[in-house]
Amino acid sequence: MxxxxxxxxxxxxxxxxxxxxxxxxAKRLSRLFLLLLCSFPVMSWAQPPLWSPEKADAVLISVPDNVITADxxxxxxxxxxxxxxxxxxxxxxxxxxxxxxxxxxxxxxxxxxxxxxxxxxxxxxxxxxxxxxxxxxxxxxxxxxxxxxxxxxxxxxxxxxxxxxxxxxxxxxxxxLSASADLYAASCEAHLRAASGQAGPKEAKAAFTDLKRSLASRLLGESLQAQHWTVSTLADIAERATMYAEAEAMWRLAMTMQANDLYARDRLCELQLIRGNIQSALKVSEGFEKLDALAVCRATALKASGDAELLLADLTQRFNEAQWRGELLHKRAYAQYLLLMPNQEQNALSMAKRNWQNQRELPDERLLSAASNKVHGEQP
CATH class of the missing domain: 1.25.40 (Serine Threonine Protein Phosphatase 5, Tetratricopeptide repeat)
Incomplete structure (x- = not known):
């Protein structure tokens, strides 16, 4: 496969x-006990004697079932x-x-x-x-x-x-990839055609039409993974061509084909913000607040209605902890979060530029443009 x-x-x-x-x-419990130990302040006086339970089956701590499983x-x-x-x-x-x-x-x-x-x-x-x-x-x-x-x-x-x-x-x-005339080859060719420096909306629309035709003609002979990949490519190309209705339809189809496609869900949420569909953005991101990108998208939608305070506070704590652990992988989401915070425009631009050094997808281009415009009107 x-x-x-x-x-x-x-x-x-x-x-x-x-x-x-x-x-x-054992590993989970050892981490938990280490965390508990580190959370107590260091005392200068003598410590009390160690406590031992009277019964062998005494419960020392309860861990939720969804944290530790037999698996x-x-x-x-x-x-x-x-x-x-x-x-x-x-x-x-x-x-x-x-x-x-x-x-x-x-x-x-x-x-x-x-x-x-x-x-x-x-x-x-x-x-x-x-x-x-x-x-x-x-x-x-x-x-x-x-x-x-x-x-x-x-x-x-x-x-x-x-x-x-x-x-x-x-x-x-x-x-x-083109050595095999399959949907992966057709997808990469169309994506390059739509995203290259010379491509404009007209060329992107033509690439979208041709790839959609290829998908329709190969539905029976290609794997579900290849079809899903092609649908996601079509969605991105449609956004580049500003064919937002078609892009939304393709992102939704990608989510239907693969229920846990968080990338498609995040892109759909962002697209709803671009189109001004605040309620749709809230619906797409509902229940996914633990994921940085979708949480930031939801916070952006909530801010439009003046109800983002709690989620922004959670994101602030989350990003601060990630920085402390040295785990700040989601530079795009962090820069988007900074754009939502007061007096953080310059920091948002700096993070957007750092993100641009590694990732240059369509959302990254939009982010850098938005951060530049918010600071001093610069384009990427």
Missing amino acids: LLQPLRWRTDLPMLLKHVKRRDSV DEATATKSPLVRAKAALARFSETTDPRYLGDAQRALLTVSPEKQNVEFFLYRASMYQSLHQFDEASTDLQAALNEEPANRQAQLMQFNIAFVQGDYAHADRACKK
């Missing part, structure tokens, strides 16, 4: 199935690649960077002689999610050295180059 790479989804490295949860019960312990006994796959899938579902740490720890236990194509693809996906694109590219090349026709590696090569705005490298990767 062809695994799908990140389309830039800080939140979606692969289409993976039957995912197990991540840590053992955690089972996952811990699996092979490193299975654990890495599970962690990457959980990151895809939650965008929680701690799962990337789990994947990294699992992959570090794989000895050099056992580093096969699957290993390089998983590690490349991890690096891609961490925005370490050079390392990801090195691993993808290692995978292709062993399997020159590996479609997953070829697709990830294209995606990394495209996300960075490196259309020359993206074109070379697309030519490799």
Whole structure:
């Protein structure tokens, strides 16, 4: 099965199935006890004697069922690649960077002689999610050295180059994909056609029409993953062509095809803001406040109605904690958040520029333009 790479989804490295949860019960409890210990101030006086429960079955602390499950312990006994796959899938579902740490720890236990194509693809996906694109590219090349026709590696090569705005490298990767006349090849060709420097709305509309025709003619012969990828490409192209109704329809279709597509949900939420559909943006983001990008989108919609105070306070705490942990992966979402805060325009512009150094998708271009205009009217 062809695994799908990140389309830039800080939140979606692969289409993976039957995912197990991540840590053992012992590891979870050890972290919890360490956190409890660190939360107490250091006292200068003598500590009381250790307390021991009178009964062996005494309950020391209760942990909610959704925190520790039987699957955690089972996952811990699996092979490193299975654990890495599970962690990457959980990151895809939650965008929680701690799962990337789990994947990294699992992959570090794989000895050099056992580093096969699957290993390089998983590690490349991890690096891609961490925005370490050079390392990801090195691993993808290692995978292709062993399997020159590996479609997953070829697709990830294209995606990394495209996300960075490196259309020359993206074109070379697309030519490799075009060796097989499938929807992935048609999608990369249409995406480059719509996003290249010379392309305007007219060319983007033509690319949209041609790719939509290709999708219609290949519905029976292509996998669901390839169809989903194509629909997401059509949605992005439609936005570039300012065909907002068509873009909305395609993002909704992508979400229907893959219910946990957080990237499509985030793009749809942002599109509703662009179109001024505040209530629609609130509906799309409802229940997804734990995800940075969707929480910021929802806060933007709530601010229009003067009801964003609580969510903005939560985001402030969340981003402060992420910075303290050194886990600020979502620079786009953070810059968008700063634009919502008073007297943070310059900081928002600085973060938007930092984000632009790594990611040059359509939302990144819009963000940089909005931040520049808010500070002094500059264009990217």
